[in-house]
Each structure stands twice: as structure tokens, then as C-alpha cells.
Amino acid sequence: MKLDTTSAGIAPGSIMADLAHRIRLVLGDITSLNVQAVVTAANESLRGGGGVDGAVHSAAGPDLVAASRQLAPCQTGDTRITPGFNLAASHVIHAVGPVFHGGNSNESDLLASAYRRSLELAAAHQLPSIAFPCISTGVFGFPADQACVIAIDTVINWLPKNQFPETVTFCCFQATDHSLYCDRLIELGMISEG
Numbered sequence: 547m548k549l550d551t552t553s554a555g556i557a558p559g560s561i562m563a564d565l566a567h568r569i570r571l572v573l574g575d576i577t578s579l580n581v582q583a584v585v586t587a588a589n590e591s592l593r594g595g596g597g598v599d600g601a602v603h604s605a606a607g608p609d610l611v612a613a614s615r616q617l618a619p620c621q622t623g624d625t626r627i628t629p630g631f632n633l634a635a636s637h638v639i640h641a642v643g644p645v646f647h648g649g650n651s652n653e654s655d656l657l658a659s660a661y662r663r664s665l666e667l668a669a670a671h672q673l674p675s676i677a678f679p680c681i682s683t684g685v686f687g688f689p690a691d692q693a694c695v696i697a698i699d700t701v702i703n704w705l706p707k708n709q710f711p712e713t714v715t716f717c718c719f720q721a722t723d724h725s726l727y728c729d730r731l732i733e734l735g736m737i738s739e740g
């Protein structure tokens with residue numbers, strides 16, 4: 547992982563230390579988080595589904611699907627934003643990650659795009675905080691270890707160049723995913739062991 551630190555003229559160590567304050571890792575249900583934007587792992591129809599999308603739609607209430615379906619279709623790698631309705635979050639960002647077909651169908655770029663476009667929407671709406679699930683790693687079958695690296699690298703490339711979102715939470719629902727994120731964030735100096 548390389549960070550573009552040259553234009554800011556700041557030593558990599560201090561950028562990493564600063565970034566560490568802007569990244570959080572939690573294990574649990576994303577719908578319970580007190581953040582401005584909850585990202586859901588949607589499909590192109592934006593009509594709701596299972597997994598995290600099912601949880602977000604049930605917590606937000608039926609107004610969410612009424613709002614999101616009007617913004618469909620949403621291409622793979624792209625995002626849409628709606629209010630959060632009954633969620634604590636003021637906004638839901640609907641991110642369509644790729645179905646994993648073996649890795650030679652541009653899946654990595656499409657997954658990075660789903661994260662980047664989510665960050666772009668949060669920035670456009672000046673939302674201070676955003677929480678991501680592990681997009682595409684459930685029904686869509688993206689290998690969790692590869693998806694973890696893509697998610698973290700995309701966020702780490704975004705943060706130094708952008709004021710918003712101020713904080714990014716990676717919300718893992720499974721302990722195995724939490725462990726992957728933990729290892730990667732420790733490796734990058736974003737969180738400390740213990």
C-alpha cells in the first residue's frame with residue numbers, strides 16, 4: 547500500500563497518525579451505529595434484499611424502499627443516497643458491489659469504485675461520519691481477505707485528500723471479518739495491538 551504524501555509535504559508517519567483518528571473498526575450490526583451515513587450493500591434494482599440490505603431496510607422502515615427504488619437502476623460500482631428514515635443515521639448510501647465471478651471480470655476495480663463513490667457522496671453532502679459493511683462479501687461471494695484490503699486501501703487513499711467524511715467506520719458483522727480488518731489496520735499502523 548502506498549500513500550501519496552508528497553504533495554502535502556508531510557512525513558508519512560504523521561499522516562498515518564492523523565488518519566488513525568479518522569478510522570474505526572467495530573464488530574456488530576451497522577443499523578445500530580450512531581453515524582450520519584450508513585452504507586448498505588445493495589443490488590442494481592435498489593429494491594432491498596437480504597443480508598445487510600435487509601437489516602438496513604427493516605430498521606429504516608418502508609419509506610426507504612420507496613425512496614431508493616426511484617433512484618434505480620444503480621450500476622455495479624456506483625451508489626445512490628437517500629434519507630435514513632427510522633435509522634439513527636440521517637442518510638443511507640446504497641452501494642452496489644460486484645458479484646464475484648472468479649476475479650477476472652474487473653471485480654476489484656468495481657468494489658473499489660463502490661467504496662470510493664460512497665465516500666464521494668458523503669463528501670458532497672458534507673457528512674462527518676460514514677459506516678461501511680463488508681460490501682460484496684456475502685451473497686455476492688467476493689473473497690473476504692481481498693475485499694478487506696480493497697476497502698481499507700480505498701479509504702486510506704481518500705482520507706488525506708478530503709475533509710469529509712471526517713471518520714470512517716468499518717462495521718464487520720462476522721468475527722472472521724473483524725479479525726481480517728484488525729490485522730490489516732495493525733499492519734498499516736492505524737490501530738495498535740492490545
Ligand code: AR6
Pocket residue numbers: 574575576577587588589594595596597598599600601602643679680681682683684685686687688717718719720723
Ligand atoms: N450489519 C453489518 N454487516 C452485516 C449485517 C448487519 N446487520 N448483516 C450482514 N452483514 P451481503 P453482498 C454483512 O450478502 O455480498 C442483498 O440481498 C455480511 O456478514 O449483505 O454485497 C442485496 O440486496 C457480509 O459481510 O451483501 C444484494 O442483492 C456483508 O454484510 C446482495 O445481497 C455483505 O453481505 C448484495 O450482496
